[in-house]
Structure formats: structure tokens, C-alpha cells
Amino acid sequence: MAQVLQIRPTAQQHRPRKVVAQPHFLVGAGTCGLAAGAEKVIQVLEAELAIRGTPAVIKRVGCMGMCKWEVMVDVWLPGRPRLSFGPVNEKNAKRLLHEYLDNGVVPGDMLLGVTPGYEEPPSLEEMEGRSITEEEWLTAPIQPGPNELPVVGRLPLLKDHPMMRHQLRIVLQNCGLIDPESLEEYLERGGYAGLQRALFELSPEQVIEEVTISGLRGRGGAGFPTGKKWALARQAKGSPKYVICNADEGDPGAFMDRSVLEGDPFRILEGMTISAYAIGASFGFIYVRAEYPLAVERLRKAIESAREHGLLGENILGTSFSFDIELKIGAGAFVCGEETALIASVEGKRGMPRPRPPYPAERGVFGCPTNINNVETYANIPDIVKRGGKWFASIGTEKSKGTKVFALSGKVRWSGLIEVPMGTSIRDIVFKIGGGIEGDRKFKAVQMGGPSGGCLPEALLDTPVDYDSLVAAGAIMGSGGMVVMDDTTCMVDVARFFLNFTREESCGQCTPCREGIARLYNLLEEITHRPGWNGGRLGAAKTAEERAALLEEIERLGRTIRDTSLCGLGQTAPSPVLSTLRYFRDEYMTHAVEARCPAGRCSDLLTYSIDEALCQGCAQCARSCPSGAIGGEKGKKYHINPDVCIRCALCLRVCNFGAVKAV
């Protein structure tokens, strides 16, 4: 029998390490941290620590979700609490070491707070043995820096940070805190206690019962009750059975799954293993995007590590239950997020959807009963089994239980990865957690659910995030992308952007989606260009009345595509258009009838000119102009001839002085 791993039996007993023997530096090195320069910071830390000869541990951890403050570095010194700093760059990393490691002074302008794991800042007894006094600690030069923390007397907690205080973290509880490659640290945080309870205390039916009581609904977008899905797979006749984790996060504007996979991969393995036990499967697949190389790497290591410790493979934890997982790397097709298409792709075919029923629970991968859930759904399972379905059901609204992770981005001040109880209002998410609109501009809309979702206007900011309220408002929960838009965003342009995406990603199998979306896209092209554009090839609408009538055609075609497409991708593809048309019809009318773009985004509807006060006479614009519309002399001011200008906006993009204006 495989060696049985010692796992902490209950959640209550889990206590993270409170002390470290030598200095630890935990650098947020998810994809976004890396984009912000995490590797450079690590190089500086390594070099500086080598100079000092200080033995220290540098670890790459996942994403805490506070992307505005990337690169985030947690510094954990012996006898001190774990402190989060950010944003750290090559320059201030040296200062951080000098002030804090060498002199024991906390650089207040970089401090974000004492990291979770501590309910309270350490008591003074815990601080004993340090080289600085209480007085020094309390009067450490903490100024309210860019992080805007209220600091009264003692070190602030990270959980009280304005971006963190309205959040409730279940799925993200370990992200950014633990070393994602360390099984030991996952166990210390209560990992695998859920699987242990399932295997030793519950029958498969009881596990399904717990999940049903919890009220958990699929986090991939559609919100199908997870317990029901599992029960169907359990009851289905046929063998073997499979479980699949859908980690093909294809929605542009969404990175929740990536962060969980990169920051807490064992959580997914545990959730899938519990699911396999519940439905009676002995093999599983994780279908993950090739665009997420770091997530693939972390999953691969986690699977190996779990196998070594008897948490995957034959006789898990010494029981008669056996289960293993294979990683399938996706090859880049948005439609593979649809479960039947994903199954086709796992089987090595073109990822094209097929009609349902039969549902995957009856006939899934290789024709066998298959349970398929997405990353976030599985990530909730360990805690549901560990703490009980009732606990989970106590969070959220009547029909939407638990929490939801959102990827908050766009024109919001503090973008990042956040997790809130279901029922939180969009206003709270954007204005409290996100800190409002960047540059204090005016909020215009929030796009939810990616290419299948919709845009909600200001009037609907108080909509609570739960599955049913969002659908009623014309958006969807989707996988959790939330892109905030301000008054510089053109809603017609946004709709066209999504249609361009779905047009390219349509698998081409059914006509409404393949032809309909292309035609719908052309209609939007027509109203975002001047009458007679493209030689009138795409449509003959010239007069204001004719162009206004295009809006009716857009609506009619959108509804047809919605009602007649084969799979979810096609059925929801017109949503971005239909929802913006519903809430921003005026803006559509301005484009169609007046041939004007109020937000200044649709380049063919704008008039270009050069602001002489700003023009430096560098000739960059004149050189790049394809139609020779820009005249002038080098060293003097340049000007645009509107009659020759083809409105390609190239001059706008090449000007280094912001002198080209478009209205």
C-alpha cells in the first residue's frame, strides 16, 4: 500500500506557518507579475542578497490579484510578520532591502499591509527578540503613499486595503500566499482535507448530496447546478467514466482561471479527484490553453507531485479509489470552451460542437459518461466538502450561492482579480473594490461575459451579481470577465470588436453563425463608416433614413442568429450587439444618421487636424501618411488637407507629441 500522507483532518486546525527561520522574499510571478518585471526584481534581490551574504529564500508565488501594485513582493523576516510591498521595481527593490532588511525600518510608501494568515498584527510578545523597539515599530515612517492606507498607530492589514476589504476569498484563498509548486504549503493551508473527508467519511452519493446542498452552480457561464450534473454522471450507465476540467479560458478579457491554475494548482487537482470519486470515474483530463505556458508548467509539476505522494494514481490515500489526470494542451480555438467541442478536441479532432442531447453526462469523451466543469467550479469543491454544503449555501443570494471571481480590467483605477459574495452590486465592485474610473472620467458601461455577454449602462450599476439578475439585465455571469468602459469608449466599436472575434472563431459548421455573424459584422462596419464607404459594396444605404433602417436589420438578424445557431457560441454571439443596441441606441443612431462617433473611436467618422501649438515639425506624420494629405516643411508646422485625407488615423498613432487631433 502506498504511504499514507498525513493530512490535517479539519479546517479549523489549519494554521499557516507564523514564523520563518530565515528571510523569505515571495515575489508575485504570475503572467501579469512577469509582465510588470518580476524577473528583473528577482535578479536585483538575488544580487543584493549575495552582496550581503545573507542566507535567504526567494520564491515565486502566484497572483494576489492586486495588479495595480505589481510587482508585489512579500518580505517575511524571522520574528516579524509577513509584509506585502508594491509596486516594487528594480530601483526601489534596493531601497526595500536597505531600509527594511538592513535597518528594520518599514518603507511606508511601498507597504501594502500585513498579509493574511494573521487575524491581527502580531502582539508585542511575538515581536520580542527584534532589534527595534515598540516605539520604533509604531513610528516607522509610514506615510499615506499611493496605496492610500489609513495608518493609525500600527501596521495596516492587507485585508483592510481598500481593494481587499470588500472581498471574500474562497477560490483565491491561497493565490499569492503559497508557493504554487509546494504540496506541503497547500497542505498547511488545509489542502486535501476535503478529499480526505470524502474518501473516509462520505459515500459518493453523500459527496453529491453535499455539493447539491451547497447550491454551487457552474462557474463557466451557464450556471447549471453542479450537484445535478454530478448526479446525472453518477447515474449514467457505461464504463469507464471520465472527468474533465475545462481550463480553456478563451474569453478575451478574462484571466480568472489562469490565476488560479498559476497560483493554486493543487486545489484543482483536489476538486477533480473528489468529483471523480463522486461520479465513479478513474481518469480525468485538464484541457488547458496553450496561451498559458506558466499554468501548464505549474499543473504539470503539481500532477507529478501529487502522484509521488499518493494523491493521484492507484489507491489514493491507501483506499481502494484510484484516479489519475492527463494534461491536454489546447491548440487555440475559442469554440473549444463549449463542452461538446472541447470533448471533440480532447479526442484529437477538429473542435466542433455537436447538438445536445445526449449530454456529456451520458455520452462524453470517447462516448463514455463524462463530467465536465470549469476551473473555478472545481476550485470551490474542496472547501464545500471540507466545511459542508450548508456553510457554502450561507454565502450569496437565494439562487446564486457562494462567491464569484471576476477579472476586473479596462478603464478602472485598480484592475485585478477579485472575489466577492454573489449578490454584491456592480457599483460596489467598480467603485469600491476597483477604486472608480481611471483619471476620474465618467463611467459609461461595464462589459460582462465576454463575446457571449453584454454591456450594462450606468442606470444598471446597482444590479447584484447573480446569475438571474444579470440575465434579466441583458448580460450574463459568463466566466467572470468584467471590462469597465468610460466616455472615451465607443459602444458600437465594442460591439464590432466582439463580432470580429466571434466571426473569426466561428467553427463554420452551421449557417446562422458562419454567415449571419459575418453579415452582422458588415452591417456594423457600414454604420461605423461614412455613407458610400468601400465603394458601396457592402450596402447601398446612403441616405439618413436608409442608414437608420440598418439598425432594425441589425436587431432582426441578431435575433435570428440567437434563435437558430447550433451551439452556445453562435446563440450568444449577437449579445454584445443586442445589449448595446438596447442601452445605447442613441449612440448607434448618431453613427448611422449623423455619421459621427461621439467617443472619437471610429476613425472613418472623424476629422483630423494638427494642433500647431503642439506640432514640433518632425515630419513623422507626413512620412507615414499613405495619401499624401499632410503638407508642411520640416522644422515648421504641418497641416492636414481634409479633402485628401482618407481617415486612416495613422498620423494620430505615429505622432509623438499628441499634436494630431481627431473629432
Add this chain to the structure above:
Amino acid sequence: MATVVSPVKTRPSIIVLLQEVQERYGYLPREEVARCARAAGISVAQAYGVASFYNFFKLSKPGKYPIRVCTGTACHVQGGQGLLERLRSELGIEPGETTPDGLFSLETVACLGACSMSPAMVVGDDVYGRVTPREIPRILARYRRRG
């Protein structure tokens, strides 16, 4: 006692075979696609059907430093299109093409998942976040120096 039941594998999956080829060459040379088709027991046309279905597979040789510009929602809202335009004019190539010196190739991706760092792009293995079009020449110069 139950044991792990692996899926029945008579023939290797064409996707996995193609991924291996792409890993080795950076793209899918014709003769290799034909070889994969034989190994998977399908026709060359079917293999190309799979290869052309997925964005990941490249049918022509990419540059030494492939540039992938994110065209996701957040990047679009934050002006990612400007990056693409600037790259087009700096490199003189369109998405899907490679520069004559074989140094750079240009492509767009639906979403890198780095939305909070938007607009974002990847050059080789390096991720760049919050890039402005003005920085493009400097970034490219870095790789040209490296050669």
C-alpha cells in the same frame, strides 16, 4: 480494487503529433504534416483540416522573435490597436508574416490573460505590459541588437 483506467489509445492523436512537430520546428513543415497523418491513420487533408482549425498551429516559419499582440477586450479598450499599427509600420509586415531578415514575425492573439497589464504584447518569451506605441521602436531595437 479499482485501478486507473486510461483511455483506449489505438492511434496517437493528430493534435498531439502536430504539437510535437511545432514544438521542434516552430511551425508545421509540409512533409511533417504528411508523416503525422500517416502515423495517426488519417488523410493529409484531414490533418490539414485539424491544423488549420486551431490558431496555435503555424503553417509558415515564424521569426526568431515572434511578436504576439494581444487583441483582447481590455487591450482593445486600452488602445492595443495602436500597438499593432505601430508594429506594422515599424516592421513593414502584416500579421501572419515574417520580416525578410527572419528576425520578427507578427501575429495577434485573442487574449493573453494579462488584462490588468493591458495593452500587452509578447516578444519571444518576454511579456510586455502597459506598452505605448512610442515604446515600440526601443523594444524592437533591443532584439535587433541581440540579433
